[in-house]
Amino acid sequence: MNNQVGIAVIGAGYWGINFVRVFNELPGSRVVTVCDKRPERLHEIGQRFPGIVLTTSAEEAIGMKGVDAVVVATPATGHYHVARYSLLAGKPTLVEKPLTKTVVESEELLYLADSHNGLLMVGHTFVYNPAVRKVKDYIRADELGQLYYVYAQHTNLGPIRKDVNAIWDLAPHDVSIFNYWLDTKPEWVSAVGARVLGNGREDVGFVSLGYPNGVVGHIHVSWADPNKVREMVVVGSKQRIVFDDVNVQERVRVFEKGVAPAEPDTANYGEHQLLMRDGDIISPRIAASEPLKNECLHFLECIEQGINPISSGREGTDVVQVMEAIDHSIRMNGAPVQVELLEHAVAA
Secondary structure, three states: OOOOEEEEEEOOOHHHHHHHHHHHHOOOEEEEEEEOOOHHHHHHHHHHOOOOEEEOOHHHHHOOOOOOEEEEOOOHHHHHHHHHHHHHOOOOEEEEOOOOOOHHHHHHHHHHHHHOOOOEEEEOHHHHOHHHHHHHHHHHOOOOOOEEEEEEEEEEEOOOOOOOOHHHHHHHHHHHHHHHHHOOOOOEEEEEEEOOOOOOOOOEEEEEEEOHHHOEEEEEEEOEEEEEEEEEEEEEOOOEEEEEOOOOOOOEEEEEEEEEEOOOEHHHOOEOOEEEEEEEEEOOOOOOOOHHHHHHHHHHHHHHHOOOOOOEHHHHHHHHHHHHHHHHHHHOOOOOEEHHHHHHHHHO
16 A cells, blocks of 8 residues: 555544454554543553554544544444444444444444445454454365254353343354354244343353254353363365364364255165265365454555445444344244344334
């Protein structure tokens, strides 16, 4: 890029500081200003990144001279208000996941982006993980055969958030990856949660999702499990693929094993038979790169070239629709909720 894109980062928490680091490292951008309500966080930014203008006013940061684009890394409850102000100011806007806490808010941000010719991108960071993309390559190449199901486990002892429950904290990652892999969103969800830590919000969640073409998904998230797991699995008729984000040596493993129904044998009166496939276990080479840096590079590329992001506002809204349906199902003790019907009810 010929000119550096001036960035305003709103929110100086864990992700906010990382956004500052990455955008300052990239040759095509520079962080002009950082906003946070907490003086101690701004002090830390000032110590680590001298020369950045520090402010407690999001409006001041967004309107500051030299700011070309905005990154919203506040707690989730503040995403809508900051992103709305940024889009009304005509600034390309990258919002950390989830896009908002409600479908109504997400749809309004989509409308503002469209009506103001603005760029709205969501920080579904795992979509920019090279291991996740490698799994997508296998699916796109139809190497798994018929897709049967997907499942994810995302557990650890915390860190416990105060603004959202464990399901809203962790499951949007998994939903965004499932949607990315399958090129669609689920038609229905069923979910249950438990408040085992007594802090007034769900610390544990079990979510089932029904995708088109009979593909089913399952997500287990927990803040109360001492075993740290970040694993996602795709099972097809020809292969089983595992993405293990904790395993730095083999983040993706491909099991060339599967089972599929055979064509009916008329000689045996159409007796049902299964074909078993047993092959090698492969660990494909994954190019090392930082997912957040890939995400930020893509944001700059979208600004420069005017292209639609991989994790656009529409993809972000799809995830929020699923999360709202999950909330609805939890309130009904796991009863299935149709995502499209809930979407229409909210719109009405």
